[in-house]
Amino acid sequence: MSDSPRRYAQSAALFARAAAVVPGGIYGHMAPTLMVPGESPYFAARSEGARYWDADGNEFLDFLCGYGPNLLGYGHPEVEEAAARQARDANCLNHPTARFVELAERMTALVDFAAWAVFGKNGADLTTWAIQVAREHTGRKKILRVAGAYHGAHAWCSPGHGGWIEEDRAHIHTFPWNDLDAFRDFVRRHPGEVAGVITTAWHHPNFSPAELPKPGFFAGLVETCRAEGIVFILDDVRSGFRLHHGGSHRFFPGCEPDLAVYCKALANGHPISAAVGRSFLRKAAARVFLTGSYWNSAVPMAAALKTLEVAERDDAVGRIAKLGARFRAGLHAAAARHGIAASLSGHDSMPNWNFADDPNSYRAQAFACEAMRRGVFFHPHHNWFLCAAHTEADIDHAVAVADAVFAAMNSDAVVPAEH
Amino acid sequence: MSDSPRRYAQSAALFARAAAVVPGGIYGHMAPTLMVPGESPYFAARSEGARYWDADGNEFLDFLCGYGPNLLGYGHPEVEEAAARQARDANCLNHPTARFVELAERMTALVDFAAWAVFGKNGADLTTWAIQVAREHTGRKKILRVAGAYHGAHAWCSPGHGGWIEEDRAHIHTFPWNDLDAFRDFVRRHPGEVAGVITTAWHHPNFSPAELPKPGFFAGLVETCRAEGIVFILDDVRSGFRLHHGGSHRFFPGCEPDLAVYCKALANGHPISAAVGRSFLRKAAARVFLTGSYWNSAVPMAAALKTLEVAERDDAVGRIAKLGARFRAGLHAAAARHGIAASLSGHDSMPNWNFADDPNSYRAQAFACEAMRRGVFFHPHHNWFLCAAHTEADIDHAVAVADAVFAAMNSDAVVPAEH
Numbered sequence: 001m002s003d004s005p006r007r008y009a010q011s012a013a014l015f016a017r018a019a020a021v022v023p024g025g026i027y028g029h030m031a032p033t034l035m036v037p038g039e040s041p042y043f044a045a046r047s048e049g050a051r052y053w054d055a056d057g058n059e060f061l062d063f064l065c066g067y068g069p070n071l072l073g074y075g076h077p078e079v080e081e082a083a084a085r086q087a088r089d090a091n092c093l094n095h096p097t098a099r100f101v102e103l104a105e106r107m108t109a110l111v112d113f114a115a116w117a118v119f120g121k122n123g124a125d126l127t128t129w130a131i132q133v134a135r136e137h138t139g140r141k142k143i144l145r146v147a148g149a150y151h152g153a154h155a156w157c158s159p160g161h162g163g164w165i166e167e168d169r170a171h172i173h174t175f176p177w178n179d180l181d182a183f184r185d186f187v188r189r190h191p192g193e194v195a196g197v198i199t200t201a202w203h204h205p206n207f208s209p210a211e212l213p214k215p216g217f218f219a220g221l222v223e224t225c226r227a228e229g230i231v232f233i234l235d236d237v238r239s240g241f242r243l244h245h246g247g248s249h250r251f252f253p254g255c256e257p258d259l260a261v262y263c264k265a266l267a268n269g270h271p272i273s274a275a276v277g278r279s280f281l282r283k284a285a286a287r288v289f290l291t292g293s294y295w296n297s298a299v300p301m302a303a304a305l306k307t308l309e310v311a312e313r314d315d316a317v318g319r320i321a322k323l324g325a326r327f328r329a330g331l332h333a334a335a336a337r338h339g340i341a342a343s344l345s346g347h348d349s350m351p352n353w354n355f356a357d358d359p360n361s362y363r364a365q366a367f368a369c370e371a372m373r374r375g376v377f378f379h380p381h382h383n384w385f386l387c388a389a390h391t392e393a394d395i396d397h398a399v400a401v402a403d404a405v406f407a408a409m410n411s412d413a414v415v416p417a418e419h
Numbered sequence: 420m421s422d423s424p425r426r427y428a429q430s431a432a433l434f435a436r437a438a439a440v441v442p443g444g445i446y447g448h449m450a451p452t453l454m455v456p457g458e459s460p461y462f463a464a465r466s467e468g469a470r471y472w473d474a475d476g477n478e479f480l481d482f483l484c485g486y487g488p489n490l491l492g493y494g495h496p497e498v499e500e501a502a503a504r505q506a507r508d509a510n511c512l513n514h515p516t517a518r519f520v521e522l523a524e525r526m527t528a529l530v531d532f533a534a535w536a537v538f539g540k541n542g543a544d545l546t547t548w549a550i551q552v553a554r555e556h557t558g559r560k561k562i563l564r565v566a567g568a569y570h571g572a573h574a575w576c577s578p579g580h581g582g583w584i585e586e587d588r589a590h591i592h593t594f595p596w597n598d599l600d601a602f603r604d605f606v607r608r609h610p611g612e613v614a615g616v617i618t619t620a621w622h623h624p625n626f627s628p629a630e631l632p633k634p635g636f637f638a639g640l641v642e643t644c645r646a647e648g649i650v651f652i653l654d655d656v657r658s659g660f661r662l663h664h665g666g667s668h669r670f671f672p673g674c675e676p677d678l679a680v681y682c683k684a685l686a687n688g689h690p691i692s693a694a695v696g697r698s699f700l701r702k703a704a705a706r707v708f709l710t711g712s713y714w715n716s717a718v719p720m721a722a723a724l725k726t727l728e729v730a731e732r733d734d735a736v737g738r739i740a741k742l743g744a745r746f747r748a749g750l751h752a753a754a755a756r757h758g759i760a761a762s763l764s765g766h767d768s769m770p771n772w773n774f775a776d777d778p779n780s781y782r783a784q785a786f787a788c789e790a791m792r793r794g795v796f797f798h799p800h801h802n803w804f805l806c807a808a809h810t811e812a813d814i815d816h817a818v819a820v821a822d823a824v825f826a827a828m829n830s831d832a833v834v835p836a837e838h
Contacts, residue, residue, distance in 0.1 A: 011514075018456070018520045021524050021527045022519075022536060023535050023702070024705040026514075026519075027537060028708065028710020031514060041513075041514060043514050043517060043519075043520075044513060044516055047509040047512055054514070055516075062513065065513075066511045066512050066513055067617065067712065069713070070511070073499065074512075075507070077505075083506075089465045090463060090717065092485045092689075094463060095460060095462050095463040095473070096449060096461075096462055097463055101462075104440040104442050105436065115440075117441060118442065118446060120710075121541055121690060121713070122540055122541075122714075123711070123712060128574075129582070130574070133582065135582060136581045152711075153708045154547075158708045160708025162703070162706030163554060165560050167560075168587075170586045171586065194529065197614075237712075263712055269510050269713070269716070270510075271511075271540060271716065273712075287579070287581030288581045289447070289578060290446050291446065291487060292542070292571075293486065293656075293683050293690075294541070297690065328838040370688075377513065
């Protein structure tokens with residue numbers, strides 16, 4: 001891996017500058033410690049379609065899509081034109097614009113159970129607000145969530161160790177994904193105390209394989225929620241509008257949330273999140289104060305309207321699903337060809353890729369590192385994302401690169417990076 | 420007020436549509452109930468400089484500036500060009516861009532005590548993170564804040580009644596603005612328990628006059644913080660870069676925060692917030708997980724860099740201060756001329772305007788309503804904002820309109836709206 005310092009010289013130089021003026025240099029989900037330290041780009045410079053160029057000018061065929069916001073392709077011309085046109089008129093004002101109304105109407109038409117919509121800037125703005133709405137509606141305190149699921153960086157759910165106190169989680173309780181008995185048991189032991197349950201549409205933790213819902217999991221969860229007056233919140237921040245144009249709950253039979261939160265794919269990278277809910281939650285929703293300086297800004301709303309329109313018109317979901325199936329088949333065949341024990345998990349549009357017998361993620365890091373050297377960006381620990389700008393040729397190229405990396409891994413030419 | 424239905428017909432029609440699909444129609448700080456219900460625009464359509472046009476095409480000379488983000492003028496050409504240029508290259512990617520490093524370097528150079536910077540999307544993203552950093556650094560739980568101050572819509576500080584539980588505020592305590600004795604007394608009664616104190620640079624509540632810091636207030640507060648190891652957090656979200664190019668603490672002698680949060684004026688309406696801190700907080704800052712889907716996006720960072728550059732080059736602060744002094748003198752003279760007991764309070768760049776003997780805010784609402792009819796937007800209950808795009812002629816025109824409204828109020832031609 002001796003060529004890496006040259007390959008990522010600008011990234012390294014920028015990181016040295018960042019480390020002087022930013023705690024940790026780069027924080028949060030883009031921190032280099034979560035990628036391949038020393039062996040992946042740290043800074044990007046340009047993007048187009050399904051490709052980006054890092055600070056050193058290295059080109060990557062991208063399978064992370066900005067961690068999800070890139071649904072239609074970076075810099076999609078129609079979305080950018082809609083945003084630019086709106087920017088020429090107005091953006092951040094004393095009042096909302098008509099875009100606010102149009103987008104709320106669009107969201108409530110799009111999501112089958114939605115009687116109302118609200119908007120924020122981050123996913124966590126609204127996952128946090130959603131548990132508040134559940135508490136306000138029920139007059140109860142307890143929130144159930146799935147162990148290991150990500151709902152944002154707020155104190156009640158942050159995966160980080162610092163900055164939260166026991167009171168922040170005094171009424172936050174976890175149960176294992178797909179474990180309906182554990183969920184029901186908790187509810188039974190706390191009658192009249194559970195305000196809400198929040199889950200993703202399927203379980204996509206970092207560092208381990210994704211798990212789809214077992215048959216009956218959501219139906220059983222919903223049955224208990226209805227019987228006990230518990231609000232079911234779907235955190236569709238990461239997968240919303242990638243599995244189904246009407247929201248990911250439509251993809252999984254029995255998944256019938258009362259409130260859902262969307263974010264990443266909503267505006268193809270423009271900053272906006274949304275929550276929608278059933279009619280019975282409208283009063284509680286109106287009582288939980290919700291606002292931010294830029295939350296009614298018109299440009300991201302114009303971008304969201306255009307993104308939803310283009311995604312539906314061009315059947316982005318269907319296109320990505322087809323590409324994803326091709327990708328899965330190709331990767332599995334390549335791995336089998338080289339006797340590599342590894343597999344894709346989760347939904348094809350945003351799969352996890354995990355090696356068997358890889359307790360320290362060395363193989364995942366070596367694989368990602370070697371693919372990056374060959375111009376394909378696979379994240380070693382996080383689920384990948386496909387977008388509508390990927391082509392069949394892109395998928396085939398990525399599979400060919402994976403095939404070459406598997407060969408190199410078998411030949412012992414690939415040594416895990418030191419840690 | 421019989422002409423209002425016609426004047427605001429489009430706003431009313433959009434609001435009726437919004438009310439069908441959004442809890443409360445418009446929520447948060449832009450809710451019509453916080454303006455002049457039925458007598459002010461609810462939706463905006465276009466903006467330029469210090470003016471905007473509502474959904475009915477009514478033109479307003481604006482003294483709210485989008486609640487603060489408009490520092491240089493709506494649609495400032497240099498800021499919009501910098502944003503558009505960055506958007507053509509890249510925005511929301513797998514990594515930050517060089518803009519991230521440049522902005523962190525700029526913020527730490529600009530703010531005298533800042534050793535590091537981080538970025539979010541909302542003010543509350545970072546006021547909340549700041550109290551977490553104080554807790555992480557000290558290993559203590561208690562946070563002191565000023566009663567009636569606004570720090571965002573999160574559960575620990577929301578001004579709303581709904582959606583928070585007692586545990587959210589178990590270690591949040593208030594003291595009255597400017598009451599150093601109360602602050603010291605609390606600290607004395609809770610030795611080794613106070614993690615941090617958060618204040619604004621001066622007190623600017625809604626519905627009542629603003630209060631500047633008493634001489635010695637900040638110096639005394641800082642002295643106690645230093646002696647007791649308490650982190651002093653300045654919430655400069657609303658006023659940052661309007662009073663002083665280096666942050667509002669520079670304007671008030673003795674105000675020496677350990678950590679400060681900026682937002683509204685930072686990027687002239689593009690969505691970004693920032694926190695900066697002293698070196699001793701760097702480790703704690705790195706331990707409190709901080710991230711969001713769009714937080715490293717390059718466009719708002721490019722807009723912030725250009726906004727800070729133009730503001731300093733054109734001395735936006737000095738220009739606004741001069742306009743503010745002219746405004747104060749003109750408004751006070753007009754009120755005196757008509758025997759109206761009312762006055763400006765707070766800093767001239769973002770003053771509060773309050774009538775004496777106005778317990779139900781009827782006079783404030785009547786004043787704002789009549790000014791709107793004459794094409795000038797004054798908020799009835801919230802502090803106003805001046806921007807660098809205001810001219811002396813704009814100020815003189817606004818004073819003339821206020822003069823005419825005072826005359827009408829005295830003639831009994833103005834009847835408070837029914838509530």
